[in-house]
Amino acid sequence: MTAGSGDKVQLTFPLAPEPDAIAREAGRMLFAGEVAFLKGVVAMAGMPSADRIEVCFAGRSNVGKSSLINAVAGRRALARASNTPGRTQEINFFTAADRHYLVDLPGYGFAEAPLPVVERWQKLLKAYLAGRQTLRRTFVLIDARHGVKEVDEEILTLLDKSAVTFQAVLTKTDKLREAALDRTLDQVRGALRKHPAAYPDIVMTSAQTGAGVEVLRAIIAGLE
Ligand code: GDP
Numbered sequence: 001m002t003a004g005s006g007d008k009v010q011l012t013f014p015l016a017p018e019p020d021a022i023a024r025e026a027g028r029m030l031f032a033g034e035v036a037f038l039k040g041v042v043a044m045a046g047m048p049s050a051d052r053i054e055v056c057f058a059g060r061s062n063v064g065k066s067s068l069i070n071a072v073a074g075r076r077a078l079a080r081a082s083n084t085p086g087r088t089q090e091i092n093f094f095t096a097a098d099r100h101y102l103v104d105l106p107g108y109g110f111a112e113a114p115l116p117v118v119e120r121w122q123k124l125l126k127a128y129l130a131g132r133q134t135l136r137r138t139f140v141l142i143d144a145r146h147g148v149k150e151v152d153e154e155i156l157t158l159l160d161k162s163a164v165t166f167q168a169v170l171t172k173t174d175k176l177r178e179a180a181l182d183r184t185l186d187q188v189r190g191a192l193r194k195h196p197a198a199y200p201d202i203v204m205t206s207a208q209t210g211a212g213v214e215v216l217r218a219i220i221a222g223l224e
Contacts, residue, residue, distance in 0.1 A: 027217030
């Protein structure tokens, strides 16, 4: 391994730092106003115009994505789990303070999803990731109990190919004790090392306790 300090950060994948007071306030402000559902999109043609900063959330179904988006948005039922296999898979757009788009990607990894559904979703996802100029970051949610699974690797590889920076976000951290969390972190770090598009900091969250929610808000508000 070479010695540059940038490389070093990349190799260790530290936890995201607590935001300072200014960053925290910027995050609070961004989500203090209305966060609203704009539309569900099933084809590139339906995307809203790319006129503001955008972040998206990806993760296996049941990873806790809806719960975390709701926590970040400060709304109880903004995003809903729509993880019925075979159901129309939409990319859902939400607006925050009319300045940002939050994008909820369909949960992946249904063992029993019909092949045409999986293929349609992959095609749309590829087109979205490759073609969205204003997409600043993808948060890839990883269940703290499970770590990075094979099904996650597919999307991480796709993100590498699309050159979209992704940040790993561990969910449901309230369910684990510290030693178990450390084991998951080791596994996640090992997996991230193989992905050039991985952002160095990992965010630990719990929609249940609110842990990490302010960190995420501050990260989103700080993107340019
Ligand atoms: P999605 O399919 O990824 O949108 O997942 P959901 O947000 O619907 O959550 C899946 C399940 O995990 C639900 O039963 C949630 O109540 C539970 N869950 C989500 N986030 C948390 C969390 O932070 N802590 C705990 N303990 N449970 C959670």
